[in-house]
Amino acid sequence: MKACVYADLEKVEVVDIDLPSAGPDEVLIKVARAGICGTDLHIFMGHMDQRVTKPLVMGHEMCGEIVEAPDGADYQVGERVVVEPTVFCGMCAACRRGNTHVCQNLNFLGIDSAGAFQELWNAPVDRLHRIPRELSDNAAAMIEPLAVAVHDVRRAQVELGDQAVVIGGGPIGLLVAQAARLDGAEVIISEVNPYRLNVAESCGFRTVDPTKDDLAEAVMSWTNGAGCDLVFEVSGSAPGAKVMTDLLRVRGKVALVGVHASPPEVDLHRFFWRELELVGCRVYESVDFERAIRIAAAGEVDLESLVSKVVSYEEAYWGFEQMRDGGDIVKVLIDCQS
């Protein structure tokens, strides 16, 4: 059967692999769609070579249908599911505190072991979530990144009437903006890519292009000089980290979502002077997946608009190139039965 693997630096290959067999506590899933994530791009660019084993079947944002389930399992053949790809040890200090999502021995499916860019995928029964009929395959493949966003706004403790700035209008930024709005926040998205600015505006958000307008000035005029309540730093960029402290009101809060591979410059004096807070946000917990599925099924967030293209295995490389080069895309999904 077909799979898409990270073969080597900036090399994604379509390969023929053996059918996976499901272990005793696993189901076999016929994967319908799988999204290419920013993390997959990091793998593609070689940034995670010390962590991954090549060739690696990537992919952790997916949806599919169970084709094989163990006897007596809670899930049956034919059910549509998504996988929460965080397999934890249950024994480390993080797990013992109940924070299994950031397990110190985490097996993140699609990074630390084989992922969803294949026709059939074996996944642990206890990591599954059911998908209701009203969610299309494209929307269901966006549940994992939506769960990230739901987790982020929960960590940030968004309150009704909050004015929030989301720095970075990629898939996660656009989902964070939608989740924050759902919790009652007014949101400005800061983004440099014109295509993504357009998508943000079509989702009903105010936008600022910081290469054209001064972001801090725009936020100060929006908040009558006070500064905003919340900043979601989703860009993972040095300019994002530099500007985030300039946007906040006294006792405002930064929710750090983006991956900063090297330590960026941060204005700690501003943290002191304005008594700012910083909260780290990483992946999600099962409750975030459950809420993501609920709000998606209820039509409270727009997922379809973020899907820019569905590609075949052979076209997956194009998707990686577009992401690397800042192309006119938000989310690219792979049709895993192509």
Ligand SMILES: [Zn+2]
């Ligand atoms: Zn992801």
Ligand SMILES: [Zn+2]
């Ligand atoms: Zn653990």
